[in-house]
Every structure is written in structure tokens, then in C-alpha cells.
Amino acid sequence: MTDMRVAVLGTGYVGLSTGICLAEIGHNVICIDIDERKINKLKERKSPIYEPGLEELLIKNSSTGRLTFTTSHPYALNHADIIIIAVGTPQSDNGRADLSFLEQAAKDLAEHIIRDSIVVVKSTVPVGTNEYLKQLLLGQLKNKVEIKMVSNPEFLRQGSAIQDTLKADRIIIGSDDAGASEKIQEMYRPLNVPFLLTDVRSAEMIKYASNAFLATKISFINGIANLCEAVGADVEDVANGMGYDKRIGSAFLKAGIGYGGSCFPKDVKALLHTSREKGVPFSLLEETIAINDHQQELLVGKAQKRLGELKGKKIAMLGLSFKPETDDMREAPSIKIARALTAAEAKVAAYDPVASGNARKVIGEIITYVDSALEAAKGADALFIVTEWEEFRQLEFEALLDVMKQRIIFDGRNCLDEAALQECGPIEYYPVGRPAVILRRDD
Structure with missing residues (x-):
């Protein structure tokens, strides 16, 4: 296999992980983004997102010259045989996928492509989108070139995106062109991962x-x-x-x-x-x-049942990101929980190992952001476990409980060790779908 020249449009979780991993297996990769600040940060070999293992590979492959970053479509596309689109497809108000970023990417490609290319859509798109994008491209091409489309959906989990790319369960390649399909298989072959070849619409589905x-x-x-x-x-x-x-x-x-x-x-x-x-x-x-x-409102309901009116009560929230090992706040349960608690006039102190900065942008200043679990717990009437960070499993809960006003824990992730908690003395521990542990002072 010869090294391939690949351009990746978009440097979010999917685009950046894909580009870095393709460079890691030997290809020459140029990542494109219109966000100049993000590209400048990447050129400094600093990751704009929190993802375990990503920055190390970013530094390694940037150092070898296999991985570069640019805001210039002409520069990137002039050097690419394969173009991967990995821009966001957020949710519209009616639930439909918003394709505006994808449409803009297609228009940018049509403006600057000067050679026959395989365009790979890695973004999550409704069935029929690849066909729509191809027509959009062909209708606006500035140069006479041949475009072949491939649907290649990603199956990455945030917090393990690098491993999910390098050790994928399968790679889906949807195309109506056998030559394009074979080329994409060749690109991924060093991963030694099973391929499933389908038509375009089945790949999208x-x-x-x-x-x-x-x-x-x-x-x-x-x-x-x-x-x-x-x-x-x-x-x-x-x-x-x-x-x-x-x-x-x-x-x-x-x-x-x-x-x-x-x-x-x-x-x-x-x-x-x-x-x-x-x-x-x-x-x-x-x-x-x-x-x-x-389910996202479950802990608030449990707290109201146990504590009664929440007005004036202090609630400690441990975890803000939607899952551990990421700073992503998109659709995080903590958002709904924080808003429900403050609507009930509770006071909320929240701690997350990495996501507090992003949480401020989403939740705002209706809650207090602190720098440790212990600080969040001081004077709290109850503690919520919202994200199952490993750090929270390893906490010294005896010290944490000692600074709380009431020794009550609502574990929204069932991640704490019940036996260890019971050794801490009086406690009320409410997991999800399991019997509560209630140890009073006279027990």
C-alpha cells in the first residue's frame, strides 16, 4: 500500500480523530477548518478538545510532517486524492438533521477541487444525503473533474475516539462505484478491521x-x-x-x-x-x-421526595460533562438537573475535572463552579453523582461526608462502592434501580 494524500474537512471530534489516526497509519493528512483560532492552536500542536491520547498522537504526527493543518481549501485540496467531510450535522428545531455545514462544505469543494477526487462523507446524515450532496457538487463545480461519493459513517465514542478508530469493530463503506470502494478499503487496510460493503443508502441507515x-x-x-x-x-x-x-x-x-x-x-x-x-x-x-x-430528571425528584422543598437547600453536583473522559456538554443530563434545581431555588455547587469551562457556556452562572469535590460538598444537604469520572470513585468519602450538612448521596450512575460507603458511618445512599442504603447514627 502506498501512502495516500487525504484532506479532512472539519476538526471536531470526528474529523480530528480521523485525521490524526490516518496519519498514524502512514498517510499524509491535511485537516481543514474555517476556524482560524482552532487551526492556529493545532499548528502549535495543542488539541482544542479533551480526548485521551489525542494530543500525544497530534504532536507525534505533526512532528513527522504527516499531519498538517490549514484554513486554505485550495492548498489542501490540491494535494488530496481522498477528501473526507467530517463537519457537524446538529439537530434542527423539528428534529431533522441540520445539513447547512455539510452544504457549505460541498460548496467549498465545488469551488476549489481541481482534480478527480473521492469524496467521503463521514458526518452522520439522513438517508439520501450523499446523493443530494453529489448533485450539489456537480451543479457547482468550477473545474471539469470526476467526483465519486462514498458513505463512511463513524462509530466513535467520546473519551475513547482514538481506540475506536484504530481498533474499530467494523468499517462501513457505502458506494455505487467499485473503484472508489476499493480505494477507501486500501486507505483503511493497515487497521486490519472487517469491512462491510453496501450501497450508499444502507450505509447511511x-x-x-x-x-x-x-x-x-x-x-x-x-x-x-x-x-x-x-x-x-x-x-x-x-x-x-x-x-x-x-x-x-x-x-x-x-x-x-x-x-x-x-x-x-x-x-x-x-x-x-x-x-x-x-x-x-x-x-x-x-x-x-x-x-x-x-430519567434525566430522576435525581431531582428523589431529592424532593427525601428533602421536601428544595428552596434554600445546597446541592453538590459531581460531574457536568455528558460522560467521563470528555469535556463535551452537548445534551448532558447535568444541564437539565442544574436548571431544575435552580428553578426550585436550590443552591448548586458543581465540580467537574475538565468540563467546567464548557459548562459555563451552556448552563451559565445560575450555579457555582468550584475546583474540587470537597469544596462542592461543604455544607451540602445532598450530593449528586452526575458523571461517573474515575476520580469520583476514588474519593475519600469519609472526609467528604464530614463536611456535608446532611450525609445524603444520590448516585445517578451507580458508580460508588456501597460497602466502602457503609464504613463511613451514618449515611443515606440512593442509587438507581437498587435498594437504598440508610445507616442512621443509632444503627
Whole structure:
């Protein structure tokens, strides 16, 4: 295999992870972004996003010259055989995917492409988008060149994007051109990952179907968790028992306060929008969304039940990002929780190892941001575990409980060690879908 020349449009989680990993396996990669500040930071070999392992590979491959960054489309496209589009497709108000960034990327390509190219769409897009983009490109091309389209959806998890790229479960390649499909297989061949070759529309659907199924699995186990609390069962035992069944599997059977992030919420809603648009009922997706919306409010409801009126109460929130090992706040449960608590006139002190800066931009100053879990817990009437950072599992909870006004913990991620907590003396511990642990001073 010869080294390929690849241009990547977009330096978000997907684009940056993809570009860096393609450079890591030997290709020459130029990443393009219109955000000059972001590109300047990348040129300084500093990552604009928090993602474990990413900055190390950024430095390594920038040093070898295999990875470069630019805001110039002509410069990047003049040196590329393969062009990967990895721009955002955020959710519109009606649930449909917003394709405006993708359309602008296509217009930029049409303006500057001067050689025959394979255009790979890695962005998550509704079925039929690749065909639409091709027509958009062909209709606006400034030069007489041949364009071949490939749908190549990503399946990255934030917090493990590098490993998910280098050790992927599978690579989906959707194309109606055998030559283009073979070229993309050649690009990825060093990864030694299974390929699935499909038509373009099936590749587009695979991405949505995968994410919608995983989101549904999360909502299902959360529905079971709520039922477990009502009947006195333990959802973790139930999930373990289910997971041993090979037809079900244990992944995504972790009860808690629901899913968030940049993918599951918008992808489920986008697929539901498509089903409605095509007149195909899909009530299962509606219920997946409804359960998740309810689950994100679960801790507030538990606190109100235990503490009564929350006005004037202090709540410590540990975790703000939608999941650990990322600073991403998109659709994070902490947003809804913070707003519900402050609407009830509670005082909130929040700590997150990396996401406080981004949280300020989303939640604003309605809550107080502090620099440690201990500071958040001082004088608190209750403590919420919102994100399951490993740091929180390792906390000295005896010291934490000693500074709280009331020794009450609501664990939204079932991530704390019950046995260790019970050794801390009097405590009330409320997990999700499991019996509460209540040790009073006279017990």
C-alpha cells in the first residue's frame, strides 16, 4: 500500500480523530477548518478538545510532517486524492438533521477541487444525503473533474475516539462505484478491521439504526431500573442476568440518569423525523426519547421526595460533562438537573475535572463552579453523582461526608462502592434501580 494524500474537512471530534489516526497509519493528512483560532492552536500542536491520547498522537504526527493543518481549501485540496467531510450535522428545531455545514462544505469543494477526487462523507446524515450532496457538487463545480461519493459513517465514542478508530469493530463503506470502494478499503487496510460493503443508502441507515438501537437499550434498562425500585429488585443483578444471554449482551445495560452527548439524542430524533416524513410509524423511538427525558430528571425528584422543598437547600453536583473522559456538554443530563434545581431555588455547587469551562457556556452562572469535590460538598444537604469520572470513585468519602450538612448521596450512575460507603458511618445512599442504603447514627 502506498501512502495516500487525504484532506479532512472539519476538526471536531470526528474529523480530528480521523485525521490524526490516518496519519498514524502512514498517510499524509491535511485537516481543514474555517476556524482560524482552532487551526492556529493545532499548528502549535495543542488539541482544542479533551480526548485521551489525542494530543500525544497530534504532536507525534505533526512532528513527522504527516499531519498538517490549514484554513486554505485550495492548498489542501490540491494535494488530496481522498477528501473526507467530517463537519457537524446538529439537530434542527423539528428534529431533522441540520445539513447547512455539510452544504457549505460541498460548496467549498465545488469551488476549489481541481482534480478527480473521492469524496467521503463521514458526518452522520439522513438517508439520501450523499446523493443530494453529489448533485450539489456537480451543479457547482468550477473545474471539469470526476467526483465519486462514498458513505463512511463513524462509530466513535467520546473519551475513547482514538481506540475506536484504530481498533474499530467494523468499517462501513457505502458506494455505487467499485473503484472508489476499493480505494477507501486500501486507505483503511493497515487497521486490519472487517469491512462491510453496501450501497450508499444502507450505509447511511446503518449509522442511525446503530445509535437508535443503543439508545433504546439504555432507555429499556432505565425503565427496568425504575420498576426494580418499585418492586424491591436490584437492576444490576437483573442487567447481569440479562447480559449473559448472547442474544442480548451486557453492553449498554447500565442503569442511570440517561444518555446525552452529540450522537444519541440527535440521531434518535433524526431517525424518528425520517420515519414520520415517510409515514412509517416508529413509536418505539418515541418511547426511547420519553424515558430518557424522564430519567434525566430522576435525581431531582428523589431529592424532593427525601428533602421536601428544595428552596434554600445546597446541592453538590459531581460531574457536568455528558460522560467521563470528555469535556463535551452537548445534551448532558447535568444541564437539565442544574436548571431544575435552580428553578426550585436550590443552591448548586458543581465540580467537574475538565468540563467546567464548557459548562459555563451552556448552563451559565445560575450555579457555582468550584475546583474540587470537597469544596462542592461543604455544607451540602445532598450530593449528586452526575458523571461517573474515575476520580469520583476514588474519593475519600469519609472526609467528604464530614463536611456535608446532611450525609445524603444520590448516585445517578451507580458508580460508588456501597460497602466502602457503609464504613463511613451514618449515611443515606440512593442509587438507581437498587435498594437504598440508610445507616442512621443509632444503627
